[in-house]
Amino acid sequence: MLNTRDNNHSQPLTSLRVAGFTESVIREMTRLAKQHDALNLAQGFPDWNPPEVMMEAACKAIHDGVNQYAITWGSPTLRGAIAEKYRWYQQMSVDAETMVTVTCGATEAMISSLMAIIDPGDEVVVFEPFYENYGPDAILSGATPHYVTLHEPDWHFDFDQLAAAFNNHTKAIIINTPNNPTGKVFTREELMLITGLCQKWGVVAVTDEIYEHILYDGREHLSIATLPGMSEQTITINAASKTYSATGWRVGWAIAAPHLTNGIRKVHDFLTVGAAAPLQEGVTAALALPLEYYAGLAASYQDKRNFMLKVLGDTGFKCFKPFGAYYIMTDFSAFGFPDDTSFSRHLVADIGIAAVPGTSFYRDAELGKQRIRFAYAKQLPTLETAATRFSRLQRT
Template identity: 55%
Template sequence: MSRTAERVRFFTESVIREMTRWAHHYGAINLAQGFPDFPAPEPLKAAAVQAIMADHNQYAITWGSPRLRAAIAEKYARFYGMAVDPERHITVCCGATECMIATLLALLNPGDEVIVFEPFYENYGPDTWISGARPVYVPLRPPEWTFDPDELARAFSPRTRALILNTPHNPTGHVFPEAELRIIADLCQRHDAYVITDEIYEHIVYDGRRHIPIATLPGMWERTVTISGMSKSYAVTGWRIGWCIAPEDLTNAIRKVHDFLTVGAPAPLQEAGAVALEFPMDYYEQMRRDYERRRRLLVEALEELGFEVWWPQGAYYVMTDFRPFGFDDDTAFAMHLVREIGVAVVPGSSFYARPERGRTQVRFAFCKREETLQQAVARLRRLRNR
């Protein structure tokens, strides 16, 4: 008899976190894992210290402190015109990561199918298997990383329970436009499926694009769970403050799972998070400008070095093809970069259920100080001398 559960045979450990360990081991610049190496906003850090000193150090209400839930509701009204009730529609979790697994556990039954766009953030497949369901993958294809509507339609079946949407998208940077969202919405309504949408990069979009929550489209509030959090917009990936927004019946189910999964997110950091959500529009505009500079710095350098590069429309990653450098295996190339060049990246195959589709791709993260990116580019120039 196997000593481990059947579900864990369908996935491995996180390749992203593995590459971070290799970066530490070889003293490489970490452009693999998506965490900033620059400080979080000073008012946010001060608010956290103040909350700790004011003794917000015991359990908060399981589904989130009243102050934070009120701030989330106000923010969604301000940015997206969504009428969200903090008492009936919001669950605060330990990061968007817990939001996703809590939602899947709350909504899926064994044997259900979940549609996942490929390439995908590496948690979505394992989360689906852990929930007892089966992922069904639909490809996004470069250069625009769009999907074929007919291919998406064929992925739906009588067993389809949900579709996971990530926009802005990790790892490709695709920002799903309204036309694509309407195709997804129409199919989910036709097949009575949920949309579970990870919008953690909602404020990081480029070239005049705008993020559209699919929950704001006609007929979609009733069948959408919107997930976001503090990590990316406020440079606090270690705080683990995320939230789910959903209609009341779905929220009640998510809260039940969350309660027994983690009890609650860190109380003082929830109080501080409410301060961040009240930042003025200037904060988000400056953040976008800063990321646009970082994007340009890294992507233009990668193009100059000979990578095939797909410019991201949002988020802070760039997918590349490395075949001009004479490698044909993504893991071998990533390990060459971390060992010999001193830069850590993520092998592209880790974002695909069919690894061969990513065998000549690697992902770079540019959520770093400009000096860090410049140092990484200087190291990468050694590739030319290979």
């Protein structure tokens, strides 16, 4: 296969930018799960369908002729529904005309947002452990990521360490609350501290709130955009993927003040033109679901979390209890494996369970070497099968 510019040159055809990227570990584990017929507790997607009204509305839209490009930044009905949702859920005032960009999932919302605000030489603050796209997103947009550790067992940050990460080159900080992979829900006090630093240094808070409704034990979600002064310098990212169990639909959005939205819309237009038009109508229907839907979603995930905490604890994992999202980060040192790669290979090939090795969430590999993350967005029978399989796992 030709992988250099010509047969006499050793220069690769791919860019230096991508040379540093490895295959997404999470998607690799999904592939291995298929190969070994293992339960996929690696990638965070549910094994059930989105709400019926959402699927019906999308099918109807297709039959009604909604099959061509939507307005590039999103259908007016969907943008209106998103604005309304922010009003009742976060008491946020969002103008559907000037502040909403509908994207292909939260993934595109994040990269479009960063590309809209980053110049060469800029730095982006990223908490670690992180959702694995953030580092590559920062690099793709031309920024240098600057990592700040969330410390076990409660995943707090040290304010001095965070403050030291800000300087004149800092353009953005990426926040993810509720957090993947830790299950941390950032408190008002923490978001106030971050706000202070953003305002001191003129930094944009880019906040991924895709798990905003998956909360446990009475925890509440707070959007940093609602804190005093932050509406002008926050980009709030979300999607239908997790709240409505539709990760394959690829419908997300970025909410920001008009001056930021203008930039995001330009990048979005050139990157993707737009998200799937009929699916946008489906998501519009989902956004009109009653409050009980969200309460039911959180309650059902809380049951799954409790079940998995017990199974994993009984098996010998040390669990870091999540208060949001649908993952459990664990310490597997009781099983006597030298690192997370060998342990996850053993799990997938011999026990029949795929999970994500901890180092994929850290820049500092040492921190993740004895950690592994399980996703539990699965129906109870699937989790019960996982419990049976875990019983074969031996402690040393």
